[in-house]
Amino acid sequence: MSLAEHPPSDGVVPELRPLTTYLFDRAGSVDPAFTQLDYSTERTGVEHTIGWNELATRVRATAAALADVTTRGQRVAVLAKQDLNYVVGFLGALHAGTIAVPLFAPEASQHGDRLVNALADCTPEVWLTGHGTVDTLRGLADEAPVPMPKQIIAVDAIDEKIGDGFQAPSLDLAEPAYLQYTSGSTRTPAGAVITHRAVVSNTWQGGTAFHVDESWTCAGWIPFFHDMGLIQLLTIPVLFGAHSVFMSPFDFIMRPARWLRQMSGYPNVFAAAPNFAFEYAARKVKDADRQDLDLSGVRAVINGSEPVRATTIAGFQEAFGPYGFPASAHRPSYGLAEATVFVTNTREEGPTVTSFDRAALAGDRAVPVPPGTEGALELVAAGKPHAQLVRIVDPHTRTVRADGAVGEVWIHGPNVADGYWRQSGGEIAQRSEDTFGGSLADPPEGTPGARWLCTGDLGVIHDGLLYITGRIKDLIIIDGKNHYPQDIEVTVQEAHPAIRRDHVAAFAVTTESGEEGAAVVAEYHARNGEDELDPAEVTKAVRRAVSAKHDVKLRGFELVRPGSVLRTSSGKIARAATREKFWSDSSGTGTGGA
Structure with missing residues (x-):
């Protein structure tokens, strides 16, 4: 019975092996394993593909290079761009018996503080990257408050011959495989310790839940340092032998039509994205870019990582159903880094929407x-x-x-992490418990x-x-009643056309007299310059809508410039951080705006 044919069972995962052993099972195959769609030089994109045989060779060489400079159990940070070097580096770190730390190249993200804090927390001895990023990383090591690594290795500069005869250590499934840093923005960074058992179990859970096999294409753009991108685009292809086709998040944001073309251009597609991406694609992909799409080969697309909206599902289906996208392929799901990622998923029946x-x-x-x-x-x-x-x-x-x-x-x-890294004492230990x-x-x-x-x-x-x-x-609790911030946020963004969708933060506040209440910070559209805005009109519309729909009187409302509402590295609204930025409990008022 193949991995994809195991029947579902409640809480039971079959006996599995460390992830890289499945890679070397395919070492004799020249079939495509991973394809990067690179839009950096050509508008239509260039394919960079590595086959299973070459991938196994490069992973073995990377593991051998690591064994020369560090030891089993040491942390190895992956600081590559979203390219094939990232795949090789991550798998090489696992194969060497080191603890991989999937992060990102400094220029690839605006979340520099998160990168620096994670490196300081896990103190990796080696940084893995591509040759084009080595100088940037040297600058980071010299200028930022991070521990200096023993060595920075460009995985694409490693001589493949050094892997000849390399004997990888025998890995215990209970050993840590990698640290998955969570995306919260207001606390000390916490790296969930994902064991070899957890990653291979959750990879199996996710793959079999969606019936992935070697005929499928795992497609997408979610970053490898994000838990969903790592499992959906990297580990599931390795375990099940599926073809992974990926691009960078930046390439998707610049032209979301690329994601739709990606899903249209390959067979039996399994993709994933947060809710905002479906809205963004439906809104931004022009009619001219839709005409030659054939999305009938899409098997399943996870919608997760943030609240899923019924209106988003309907809007995406209206936009791309005429081009073959099956309604049943839209699969709202739930997961989190502390469970490796996958927890629940919608089955073949497609989305279920219920009014409560x-x-x-x-x-x-x-x-x-x-x-x-x-x-x-x-x-x-x-x-x-x-x-x-x-x-x-x-x-x-x-x-x-x-x-x-x-x-x-x-x-x-078996997919649940062992805890947070460095849990021997203090705040992290308590958070782990x-x-x-x-x-x-x-x-x-x-x-x-x-x-x-x-x-x-x-x-x-x-x-x-x-x-x-x-x-x-x-949760916002007023007079003993629960109010969900995302519910209020939807009401606010629909209250006036000047407010940007998905750029609203609602949170609980306390007035000087000790009264509980709610406040909201919302961005206005960039197209609505400050001179064109009527803040009083927007504020009145928002307060009226929230009062009518939720029976809640807002204690404060801030209308702020685009980019002011803070987000986590995975794109979620950072409500606590936004509250800290714009609200003061001692005064009972916000810090500015409307």
């Missing part, structure tokens, strides 16, 4: 109502787990909640009592499907 009574949700109950009901809130199901356990838990009593009751999402399975040390009080029969991952996400099970309702830390 808003007032009942405020009281932690999910009561379905007919679509279009006044006061209803549409939620998109994130699907079901595959070979792992998901429970909805009351975080105060640590008891499992019944279906239809909102609580914290807890996860148990709080996050990975969940224990159930009076667990139901057949349910493990300990070692649960406490996600911090709020959710509910309805008709066997998981719905994510928000984040515990972001």
Whole structure:
């Protein structure tokens, strides 16, 4: 029975081997393994392809080069651009028995502080990159407050012959494979310790949940340093023998039509993107760029990493359904770095959208109502787990909640990380215990009592499907009622055309008198210059809409310049950081704007 043919089972993953052993199983094949679509020199793109045989040779050589300068268990940072060097470097670090740290080349991201903080946290002995980035990294090592590595290695300059005769260490599945740094922006960086067992288990879970096999194409642009990009575009192709075709996030943002052409140009496509990308593509891809698309070969496209909206799904289908995109291929899903990535996914039936009574949700109950009901809130199901356990838990009593009751999402399975790096003491140790040390009080029969991952996400099970309702830390509680910030944010962005979609942050505030309330920071469109804006009109429209729809009186509203609302490195709204930037509890007012 092939990897793709294993039947699903509740919380059970078959016996698997370390990831790179599957690469060397294919070392005799010249079939394409990874293809980079490079738009840096040609508008139409240039394909750079590496076959399985060449990939295995280069990975072996990279592992041998690492063995010459560092030892098993040491950290090795991957600081390459989104290219084939990244693939070779990451797999080479795993094959050498070192702990890979997937990060990014300094010029490839605006999140320089995140890079510096992660390097300082894990103190890698070696940095892997491409030859074109070596000088930039030397400058980083000289100028930034990061530990100097023993060596910076350009993986594309390694002599392949040094891998001849290299004997890779025998890897224990319980050993750390890599550190996945989370994308939060307001806390000390935390690297989730992903073991060899966790990465190969979650790769199997994700691949078999979507029925990926060697005839499929894993396509996309999500960065390799992001958990979803790493698993969907790099590890799933290695485990299942699928062809990975990728581009850089920048190339997608510059011309989103490239993503659609990518999905149109290859067979049996498996892709993934956050919700904003579907809206962005539907809005930006021009009619002329759609005419020769054939999306009938798309098998599954994950929509995850941020709240999934029913209007986004409908808009994407309206835009690309006429060009063959199957409605059932849109697969809302849920995951997080601490679970490696994949947790739940929509199956072949496609998206499920359910309307819930808003007032009942405020009281932690999910009561379905007919679509279009006044006061209803549409939620998109994130699907079901595959070979792992998901429970909805009351975080105060640590008891499992019944279906239809909102609580914290807890996860148990071989894909869960071991904890956060450097957990021997202090803040990180406590975060590790709080996050990975969940224990159930009076667990139901057949349910493990300990070692649960406490996600911090709020959710509910309805008709066997998981719905994510928000984040515990972001919840706005007014007069004992729960209000979800993403719900208020949607209302705000629809209240006036001057407000930029998906550039709104809602958060809880406290006034000088101790009253709980909500405040909002929203960007205006760049096309609406300050001279053309009527802040009073926008503010009035927003306050009126929030009051009418949520029965909430805003304590403050800030209308700010484009780019002011902070985001995490994965593109999510950084509500706490935005609140800290624009709001002061001591004064009960914002710091500027409308």
